[in-house]
Amino acid sequence: MDKERLTLEIPYGMRDFLPLSVGLVPWAVVTGIAMRSIGLSPLEAMGMNLLVYAGTAQLGTLPLIAIGAPWWLILATALVVNLRFLIFSAALAGPLAGGTLLQRWLCGYLLTDGVFATCLERLRSDADPAWRLGYYLAPSLWCALLWQSSTLAGVLAAGVIPRGWSLEFMASIALLVLLVPMARVRPMLVAMLTGGALSVLLRGLPLRLGVMVAIVGGIAAGFATEHLQKKPEAR
Secondary structure (H helix, E strand, O other): OOHHHHHHHHHHHHHHHHHHHHHHHHHHHHHHHHHHHOOOOHHHHHHHHHHHOOHHHHHHHHHHHHOOOOHHHHHHHHHHHOOHHHHHHHHHHOOOOOOOHHHHHHHHHHOOHHHHHHHHHHHHHOOOHHHHHHHHHHHHHHHHHHHHHHHHHHHHHOOOOOHHHOHHHHHHHHHHHHHHHHOOOHHHHHHHHHHHHHHHHOOOOHHHHHHHHHHHHHHHHHHHHHHHHHHHHHO
16 A cells, blocks of 8 residues: 555545534534533543444433433444444445555544545545545544544533533534535435434434434435435446
């Protein structure tokens, strides 16, 4: 692998991802505050943050942890909430193929919604594996550093930040920013619309089961749409 080419392409990945960095900060801060609000110690909160490294899964399981839900339900919720990464990793398997086992593990751990939405199109368009790896790793590592440091800020600031600041609303805006680039791809758009509709219709189910069903339904709709799109191409 051409290490010089990898190094040269790092700024391009950073440049494309930087606009999303602004939205990542409030989302991470809210996650840190939320973890402390259910009684996790700073060490436990940051341990969860490093181990899970998935804000949606963390926020989705915190209410279950708070009410003492069974461990299997907490684990199942985290797995279902993160099922979208099956689609993401499958889409990136080709562009990031050819690296070492350690590089592939690192790419898998660092995969986030924002990096996927930002990098996928250009990763598919370049034939140089060194270029693709550098383009992917630069924003991924920056995202991980920003997430961990901003979450730590939220953990340490829990109880100090006034509730009137409405950081929860800022986090929702950050998620919308991440969704816009993905909506350009029809299977992603169908998955988002289906999941959103189901989450609203099933919001009354206990233990956040409606969210789990919505995620599974959205992913199934996305896979079905992609399959239907490929049929005419195969003819």
